[in-house]
Structures are given as structure tokens and as C-alpha cells.
Amino acid sequence: MPISPWRRVGLVTAALALLAPNAVPASATAAADPVPRVVGPLPGTAPGDRLAERIEDTHPFFSTPVDLAASGYVEQEFHLSGLADGWSAAGARVADDVPYTTRVVVRRPARARDFSGTTLVEWQNVTAGYDLDALWNADSVVRAGHAWVGVSAQRVGAEQLRGWSPARYGNLDVTGGGRFPADELSYDIFTQAGRAVDLGTVMGGLRTRTLLAIEASQSSARMAILYDRVLPQTSPVFDGYAFVVGAAPTRAGAEPVFQVQSETDVRSAQRPADTDRFRRWEVAGAAHSGYEGQAYRAPISERDLGGAPEYACDRPPFSRVPMHHVTAAAYEHLRAWVQRGTPPPTARPLEFEADGVTKKRDALGLALGGIRLSQVVAPIALNTGDNTGEAFCRLFGTHEPFDGPTLSRLYPNPASYLGPVVSTDAANVHAGHLLPADARENLRDAVASGIGRPAHHGGGS
Template sequence: MPALLPPLRNVRGSLLALGLAGALAIPLCAPASATGPGGPPGGPPGGPPGGSHGGPPAGGPAAPRPSTATGENVANPLLTGPIANTSPVGSPKHGYPFLATDVDLRSAGYVEQEFFVSGTATSYATRGTDTATVVSTGNPYRTRLVVRRPADARAFNGVVIAEWYNVSNQWDQEVDWFQSHEHLIREGYAWVGVSAQRAGVHSATGLKAWSPARYGTLDVTAGGTVDDDSLSYDIFSQAVKAVRGSTGKTGPLGGLPRPRYVIATGHSQSAGRLANYYNAVQPLANVLDAVVLHGGGGVLRTDLPTPVFRVNSEGDVSGGILPAAARAQADSAILRSWEVAGASHGDWKLIRDYGPLRKRDVGSYPGGYPGEPQTCALPSLSRIPQHMVQNAAYDHTLAWIAHGVLPPAAPKIQMTDAAPPAIARDSLGLALGGIRLAQQEAPLRINTGTNTGPGFCFLDGSSLPLTGAQLAQLYPATRSYADKVVATTLADVGAGYISRSFTRDPAWYSDIRDLIGEYVASGAVTEAVGATLQDRLRHAERAGLAGDEPPAIAHLRQLAERAGKQIKDATARDGVLRVTQALADLLTEARKLDQHKGH
């Protein structure tokens, strides 16, 4: 098994991945202050705040802690699969997994497989933060899980991210995969999606209706006798246990070693279910090592050893998706909460990644997808890349459970003193406080978590471009914008709010591509010049995503040179130069930082 935790497969690289090397004196080994005898993975209450520990012990980093999530009280289900595809992906025959990924997994050294899990499940009654009570046992079920994993054991970091499918739309949706798949693949995680709820399986748009031939035998209602999702908790537990016990090439992880840790994750509706699971069922099942709640989740009990990481957007705070009582819970040895300023519950990246698959398998694009009619009061979908923060949260959670390294604390988004409280904003309308990414601190757009209009407008936030006059006033020279982007991003890396691998995130390049496209569409840049610039950008992106920064920088410099010479419109020219120079400078400074820390 490769070296673990967090995954860049070596200690210095791992520290860099979390932004901890040099900037923060936090070792990946388990320091003496990290835990007390029999204490929780995050350390005892009253210990050093915010993960501020002493230096590593003599002899180097300690080995990762063994998992204490035994799952001994969870039944072993029957696993069937992998289930073969009976038609090509996209075929109207639907002989493939619903929402089968369009990511080029083969090139990344990953595979996607689907399995059926069956057995008998316990129906649980849950109430608040109390431990669940048993309603009935022996309820038959059969559901599916989708696995995306490294094909080669040497690429596996030993950690499974188990996502509870979101069913708000009455079908399975893998929000956290859409947000973080690039990072999960890059760092060697395995991902598993679990269909645990009735709506995703039995609704008019659920799995059984979508493909009766493939999914007709699935049932999470015990033959219609339990239709309140009270079986979902034990179904999820058993699916995770099947993954934890994976052995041999026919197991859900193929020929990979048994996972060392399983981290559960869920967004929005799924975060709510996982919060209930954490309070009520995890004390009984003990099958999870940690939980990441993204975009919601209620009040959590404080007497369990299992760590929980909350990641919420500005929209989750302003829209009440994160209840006030849950938000008021303080960070502790087992709870860490982050809030991302300017981000929305459903955002640009989610809809862009999800849209083509929804069109293919459901027949329609989601609201806000490029080219679809805008129905919200403001242009929808914040462009703040909150997924970069979520990526870091997974890595921190891993360091937390493996070595007791507490994740860094983060400031909350500021609220006004009004009744009821509202998000405090600056003169541009940008939220104050919270984790502030460069796109918020050096704005080109006014990104917020709020919007109005029909459907999910209230969840999708807004993104309104600043005018040319506003940009000229904020950034009188392209250098002033680039300097602020570099300073903010490196500060976020140093604080641990984004991973060092941020330079390999495609959002940097897609933002430039979109901007050039907008200028071409408006006539400010000719199609010929736009094509030339996009060609340079493709070369830069190919190198940058591969982690080959010198040629990426060179291509970006060439793009900037051509933009400066070939774009006649001053506003468009300055716009392209700002973002291109900023990314080139950012890659350059990140590379210098690595070289400095390597000495």
C-alpha cells in the first residue's frame, strides 16, 4: 500500500498538499498533544487550538493509526457484480449505470464499476441527536453502489470517499463527486456512491423506472412495507461494510487492498441524512472513520469520537440551509466548520459538470447551464471555486483520523446586527469574513450565495460581471490584479484552506476560456484572435493539469503577448491580460515556494 495521509505519498509532499509545510508548523506524525489515552482522533478538549501542535517526535513521522471503525454490529450484505453494461453509455436502452461518468477515467488510471448489494436491513427511528431506536429488523433490500477507483493498487491511497447520493430531484445525484473528482483522482482516493433512499430508486424518475431491465430488482422499501426511508441508514452501513471488507478481484474495490479508512460525504439533502446518521446510527454501527457534511446538516451531538468536517457556502449560511443552531456549534476536538465567502449552494462548477450527464440520462439541462434560458432575477451560479476548499477538507480529514492533526480553524462569514441577521457586505456587495479565495478578494465578478426566482434560484446564488469602468478603478494596472490574486491564493495555501495542488485545478483555465469566449461573443475580440488565444490556453492547460508548470507558464506568457498585440478593444485586452498574467505569476510563485521548501 502506498504511503498515506494526506495523500501525496510522501511527508513533505503531503504537507505541501495541505499548505502546511513551512507556513504552519504542523507535522503529519501524531504529536504527543494530539491525543490523550483513549481520546478521540482530534485530541482531548482543551488541547492546542486550531491544530497548533509541536514539532514531530524524533525518528520521523509515526505510522498512520489503525481504524477503530470496526462495523462489527453491521450485517454483511451479499455483493453481486460488477454488473456488466448491456449497451453503450448514452444508449436509449439504458444498459449502463445511471449518470455513468463522462470523465476519462482510463487515461487517469481509474475504472468505474457498478455492484448490487442485498440483505436484510434494520428500520431505525431517529430523533434529534439521540441514538436511534430499532423499529423492525429483517427487512429485505437490494440496492446499488457505483465505484470509481484506481486500477492499480500502487495508485490507491487507501481511503474511500463514500457518498450518500442526493435525491432532491427524485433521482441519484453525486454532488461531491462532481465538485471534487479531479482532486480525488489526482490523490488516489477511491469513490463509492450509495443509493440508499426510496426516491432515488422507486420514484417516477428513479433507477427502476429509468432502466427496468438493469434496475428492476432493486428495492429499498421491503416490498413497499417501509416507505419512510427508515431502512436507508442500515443500507448505507451495510454498503460501507461491503467496501471495507473488499477482497479479491470480484470485490467492490477489485484487486485493491482493503481500505484503511472510509470517509462519508454528502451534500445538501444528503448532508442532512448523514447528520442524522452520525447522531443516531454511527454510535451503533461504528463503520465510518469520519464524516464530511457539505452544504447543510443539522445540530450534531458532541460525545462521539468520530470527526466531522462541515464545509458550507455563503448561500448555505444566508439561506438557512445550515440551521442557525448548527452554525453556532463551536469547533472542537471532533468538529471543524468552514464557510466560503461568495460561494453558492449550487454553483458554476457543479452545474457545468453535471449538466451534460443530466441531459444524457434525464433529458434536460439543469437551470443556469450555459445556453439555457436564465430564469433567476440575477445571472445565477456563483463562480467562486468552493471545490478547492472542499478538496482541502478531505485531505485534512484524512490527516485528522490518521495522525490526529486538527484541521486549521477558519473565520466565519460576518453577519449584521439586524433582526433577522443578514450577511455583512462591502460597498460592492461582496460578503465579508469567511474563507476568502482570490475570486472573492480580487473580484472580477460580484459572486454571492443569494438569488431570487423560480425553482432552485434561491440555491444557485448569483454572479454579475463587474463593468469595465469598475475593473479599471479596482485594477489600474494588470499587475495590481495579478499581485492580489497571488498574495491571496498563497495565503490560503499557507493557512491550509486550499491544497498545494491548486495549480492543477482546471477552474483556473476554464475561467480564462470562458472570458475569451464572452469577449468573442460580444464582438470585442475577433473569432480568429479568439481561436489563437484558446489554442495557447489549451497547451497551457494540458501542461498545468499534468503538474508541468514551466511549459504552462511559457504558454500563458505567449497568450498574454498575443492578446496584448492582437486585441484592439482596450477593455477586452486588459481583461485577458489580467487573468492570464495572474495565473502565470501564480504558477511561478508556487513553483518558487516549492523550491524554497525543498532546501
């Protein structure tokens, strides 16, 4: 799996910068391709006292509770320091060589022989007021042998981390001492973190061959600015970009772009067309922030924030359509696009009424069109991307289990349920919208549900 040609020159320059004598910042010796200084991995990997005076008595904020060691993986945290340029949202350079210090979290195979060579670098989302690894999917990352790296690039995340553990994060600053509070440095900081991954300095020596930038929601908007306005003026680092449940670039660049939208995020029949450098998928019934992410983060929020947030939405929240299954497939297609030039399959868009803003729905209330997973084609609950109410409710979608009479009418016996699940997932695997391992997971869940048996007609889940 060769390294992309447009990154090779930058890597050589950066590597030479690392060999420079003394402790001169790489950005001072190779201004075109600055490389951050790396401290770490930081001690403290088990949850401890976040107010402790010693770093080793703390742990990485939102450290995953997944038993990575059982799968031959490690989680490590590093501090990166260097000099970053500042950019306005319009793409104007507003500062040069501003000192910064941030952190990255690395989840990777412990052994090189288990590494696929692909690293997903996520721009941590800060909409909730703290760093959120919104796109971390342990199942798909581990089974593929990929690495995942989360980057703290924005002021809100860094400030929250400093307050959460002064011992661990007290020196973080991504604003140049407060001179650039609008995240002008974030684009260069994220890019430099990607370069540190490429050089292996935060990867335990693992060699990344395919470097993919991924981002969700608010982070997608910032990444779109990076791609559209900053990247044309700087050296490329990432081989491909995945924009999930958020904005996508409008520029046609050398690096391929994959956009995956939940039903929540598709609000108009007007959307960009697929091209030889851009692909867009839309997922029926899926929410911007659905059940899977909420269930994963609840115990982490209890541990690190003292409690999980609660919401009073107008309808039962958190669609259970597994959006993460579709993004996992999208990453594999993006990887093939980068490595072999193989464009991803297309996908049918969601359908709209003549007004162009009202989604078409079937008799059960499920959206028509889009990528339709078995949870939508063989439904046992109404899952949509829409909701209303306080705070973030509009992003959660809905999940309303069908009652017993409805389930009895839809599925008089187990075969009438399991048959559509299997055929739908097989069709989605064939179309490239679903990975075989996730299809198998769906089937296991369907069998375990007991749908179609008289004792289970009291309501779906």
C-alpha cells in the first residue's frame, strides 16, 4: 500500500526537520511542513482522581471503557507542541508561527503485524462543551486492524480539559495565549497532528500508509473550511476526508471526499451531485446523534463528568438505526478510493415531496429512499431522524417501539421477520453500503429479539 505521492515530499522534509540538532521546533526549521514536538505517552491509563496533583494519578479524559488489551490494542495520550499558523474562516492567513500545546489520544494495535496501515484521525467535536470522540467505533476499527487518533484542536475542548485536570492538561493552549480565541490555529494544529501520525511519533513506530481525516457535525464545518480554503495554500497531509452528519467541501480537490448524512441532516431536496472526487450517502431513519453513541458515552460521562446528560424531548429520543454501520463501510470505500482509485458505490437519496423540504414517508412513518438498513425495511419500531424539544433533541431522532398488535400484523411468525432482515442486509452488503460483519451482528440481534413468536408481541425494541 504505497504512500500517496502528494504526501511523500512533505514526509521527507518533516523527517529531516526531526533530525535537526538541539531542540529547535520543527516548524522553525521547515516552515512548509512543521512537525510538533511530542511528549508521551503520558502516564495514567486507569481512571483515578482527576484532581490529583500528579499526572500519573489521572487518566485521559473520556478514555474508552472498551477492553482494548483483549483485542491487542493500546490507548495512549500525548501532548503536541509547536508553532501554528492562523487562518480566518474566509481562508486568509492571520498569524504565523504561534506557539501551541494540545493533546492527542491514540488507539492502535500494539503490534505492527496487526496494523492495517490505515489511521483514522478525528477532529474532536466540542459542541457539548468538551472533547467528544463522536466517530470512535471500536468494533469496526479493531476488526479491520486500523488505528484511531483523536485530536483536540479547538479552544472549548482545551479549556475544559485544563479545568478537568490541571495536573494533566494545565499547559494546553490552542489560542496563542488568548490572542486567537476563534480557533484560527485549529486548522494548522489538526494538520500537524496528522503529520505526527504519519511520521509515527505518536504511533509507537507503526507506519501509516493511508491517512484519513474524519469529522462529525460541527467539526465537519471546520474541516470543510480547511479543505476549501486552507488546504490549497498548504502542503497536503491527509489522503482522504470523511465528513459525517455535517457540512462538506464545495471545492474539487485532489483528495477524495466522502459525505455520510443521517436523515436528520438532510433537510432539502437540494444536495450536491456525486463526482469522481465526491460521494454522498444518506441513511434513512438514522439520527444525527443516535442510540449507539449515547449508550456508549453514558458510563464515561458518569465517570468523568459526574453524570450523563438527560433530555426532555417531545418524542422518545435516539433512533436505533445503526448509522455507525454505514460509516464503517464508507471508511473502507474511502480507503480503496485512496489506495487503488476505486470510486465508492453510489446510493439512492432520501425522497422528498414536491415542496422539496418535506420527506416522503411510508404508512408506518418511515422515510423513503436513502440507504435502507434492515432496521428500516423490517422495522419493529418507528425510527426517524426528527424530534423537537429542549437542547439537542432535534439531533436525536425518535425511537418508538411498535405495540403488540402492530408486530403481530407485520410478523405473524419468525420467518416473516428474519427473512426480510437477511435479504435486506444481503442486498446492502452486495451494494457496498454494509460490511458483512455488521450484517451478521444484525442477524444475531434479530434472532435474539424473538420477533414473530407470540410471547414477544408485547412491543418491539
